[in-house]
Amino acid sequence: MLADYHMHTPLCRHATGTAAEYVARAKELGLAEIGFSDHSPMPSYFDDWRMLAEELPQYFDWIAEARAAAGAMPVRMALEVDWLEGGESWIENLASRAPWDYLIGSVHYIGAWNFDNPAEKQRFSDFGAEEAWDRYWQLFASAARSGFFDIMGHPDLIKKFGHRPPGDLRRYYEPAIAAVADAGLAIEINTAGLFKDVQEMYPAPEFLTLARAAGVPLTINSDAHAPSEVARSFPAATELAKAAGYSELVRFTGRTRRTVPLTDGQSQT
Ligand code: ZN
Ligand code: FE
Ligand code: FE
Numbered sequence: 001m002l003a004d005y006h007m008h009t010p011l012c013r014h015a016t017g018t019a020a021e022y023v024a025r026a027k028e029l030g031l032a033e034i035g036f037s038d039h040s041p042m043p044s045y046f047d048d049w050r051m052l053a054e055e056l057p058q059y060f061d062w063i064a065e066a067r068a069a070a071g072a073m074p075v076r077m078a079l080e081v082d083w084l085e086g087g088e089s090w091i092e093n094l095a096s097r098a099p100w101d102y103l104i105g106s107v108h109y110i111g112a113w114n115f116d117n118p119a120e121k122q123r124f125s126d127f128g129a130e131e132a133w134d135r136y137w138q139l140f141a142s143a144a145r146s147g148f149f150d151i152m153g154h155p156d157l158i159k160k161f162g163h164r165p166p167g168d169l170r171r172y173y174e175p176a177i178a179a180v181a182d183a184g185l186a187i188e189i190n191t192a193g194l195f196k197d198v199q200e201m202y203p204a205p206e207f208l209t210l211a212r213a214a215g216v217p218l219t220i221n222s223d224a225h226a227p228s229e230v231a232r233s234f235p236a237a238t239e240l241a242k243a244a245g246y247s248e249l250v251r252f253t254g255r256t257r258r259t260v261p262l263t264d265g266q267s268q269t
């Protein structure tokens with residue numbers, strides 16, 4: 001049975017559903033466990049797609065509600081934390097606020113540019129795919145090396161709208177994977193990319209094959225922003241993982257990682 005470790009809540013202002021509905025869907029699909037990793041707050045108002053720091057107690061209430069509904073199915077408590085240069089002390093602060101099971105590190109900003117926001121897609125033409133990719137992957141590697149995270153989120157998110165530089169993309173993938181491997185982090189297959197312009201899971205098959213060869217552990221996640229999206233396209237993600245050579249996945253409790261076989265990984269979806 002699979003786990004889904006990347007799920008949001010309405011506290012981030014662009015997700016829907018109740019804790020009980022997410023849990024019910026996970027149980028319907030026979031998931032072994034789930035984890036909420038909503039968009040982390042910032043020290044003060046930052047953008048309109050995350051909880052406020054003063055809403056953290058409501059997030060803890062959401063987790064408690066989900067746990068009450070879940071019975072024997074574990075519900076992990078996590079955050080999807082934005083990597084911003086200069087944001088280190090805030091991440092440290094956040095990490096100390098709760099007994100998190102894991103922290104997902106995600107790059108959604110290149111400087112002040114929220115590149116995965118459809119409202120800011122136009123700026124790809126200012127940067128050009130090459131420059132955007134250069135800067136994205138540098139940030140990705142610095143996030144991985146920061147030591148703050150357990151899982152790197154949607155590794156090649158920069159392809160979301162289909163912008164890709166020409167040529168062999170291993171020049172971007174290899175240093176990023178080296179950073180993840182050196183830091184001892186896991187990555188995720190994030191199935192949400194299938195439903196974006198790029199119509200491909202994150203990361204690309206070639207990235208995943210290189211990550212497997214480098215010994216980088218894997219999770220499979222949906223990035224659900226609605227109960228109907230829980231564990232979306234997990235059978236295809238399982239096939240992608242196997243094709244890349246993976247035979248194991250990892251899970252987290254209290255920021256300690258353990259390994260489970262991927263051959264157990266059939267969900268009923
Ligand atoms: Zn979101
Ligand atoms: Fe994200
Ligand atoms: Fe997310």
Ligand code: ZN
Nearest residue numbers: 080153154223
């Ligand atoms: Zn995400």
